[in-house]
Amino acid sequence: MGGSEMTHLIRLDQWFGAPVSAGFTNREGGVSEGNYESLNLGFHVSDREEDVQINRERVAAMLDVQKSDVLFGEQVHGNAVAVVTKDTPRRALYDAIAAVDGLVTTDRRIALGVLAADCVPLLFADAYAGVIGVAHAGWRGATSGIVSEVVRQMLGLFAKPERIRVAIGPAIRGCCYEVDAPVVRSARTAYEQMGKPMPVWRRSSNHIGAVMMDLPRICHDELRTLGVKEEHILDVSICTSCMPGFFSHRRDHGTTGRQAGLIRLRGV
Ligand SMILES: [Zn+2]
Numbered sequence: 001m002g003g004s005e006m007t008h009l010i011r012l013d014q015w016f017g018a019p020v021s022a023g024f025t026n027r028e029g030g031v032s033e034g035n036y037e038s039l040n041l042g043f044h045v046s047d048r049e050e051d052v053q054i055n056r057e058r059v060a061a062m063l064d065v066q067k068s069d070v071l072f073g074e075q076v077h078g079n080a081v082a083v084v085t086k087d088t089p090r091r092a093l094y095d096a097i098a099a100v101d102g103l104v105t106t107d108r109r110i111a112l113g114v115l116a117a118d119c120v121p122l123l124f125a126d127a128y129a130g131v132i133g134v135a136h137a138g139w140r141g142a143t144s145g146i147v148s149e150v151v152r153q154m155l156g157l158f159a160k161p162e163r164i165r166v167a168i169g170p171a172i173r174g175c176c177y178e179v180d181a182p183v184v185r186s187a188r189t190a191y192e193q194m195g196k197p198m199p200v201w202r203r204s205s206n207h208i209g210a211v212m213m214d215l216p217r218i219c220h221d222e223l224r225t226l227g228v229k230e231e232h233i234l235d236v237s238i239c240t241s242c243m244p245g246f247f248s249h250r251r252d253h254g255t256t257g258r259q260a261g262l263i264r265l266r267g268v
Pocket of ligand 1: 176
């Protein structure tokens with residue numbers, strides 16, 4: 001396998017333990033140009049489709065699967081999760097599973113992927129039960145229970161909270177993610193509807209009513225309430241906005257690529 005394919009993945013195989021292979025990409029190691037330089041994995045961002053196809057082939061190779069065997073959700077900022085297999089129908093456009101932000105599988109023939117450029121990509125595994133999952137958590141998903149829903153679906157496939165390991169990938173963090181008062185109000189409503197306490201966020205020093213929302217922290221705290229052990233949560237602690245080497249929707253004013261989180265169970 002070529003060196004360039006291996007070096008640009010934050011590889012998490014060791015941390016998850018066999019038979020899991022997993023990692024997070026950054027923006028290096030691909031063929032896209034301009035704002036998408038270079039490992040853009042999103043089709044929906046106006047990059048050249050041929051380039052994205054090559055980039056996707058490269059990341060699929062990192063996990064030793066075919067490009068068509070890496071399943072992504074459509075990612076609509078909701079909290080719906082699909083349990084999938086290799087045979088699950090894909091949407092015609094871009095080959096994604098329609099209308100979900102989370103995927104769960106026990107199928108060792110496929111890898112699961114999640115795209116992000118500030119939103120939180122999360123990877124889940126109970127290696128003992130042979131169940132894996134991914135989630136895409138922007139503020140809407142994070143405050144409406146996408147993380148809980150992935151765990152719930154995994155428990156339905158005989159995962160146990162005390163065995164589940166979760167990796168929280170590169171995302172915009174409390175240092176950079178200022179959200180305005182209407183977003184704070186929407187988040188409060190979502191928490192009230194779920195009967196959960198609203199997290200405390202640092203106030204913005206720039207705008208009245210705005211806060212610095214910490215998306216990875218929201219996900220982390222939710223995992224703890226679900227019974228996932230502290231030592232089973234790995235936060236890569238990378239801010240996509242203020243640290244180099246990652247796509248950031250906010251910093252790049254919407255014209256940017258997507259990095260990915262990827263996970264699979266190897267065959268036994
Ligand atoms: Zn930052």
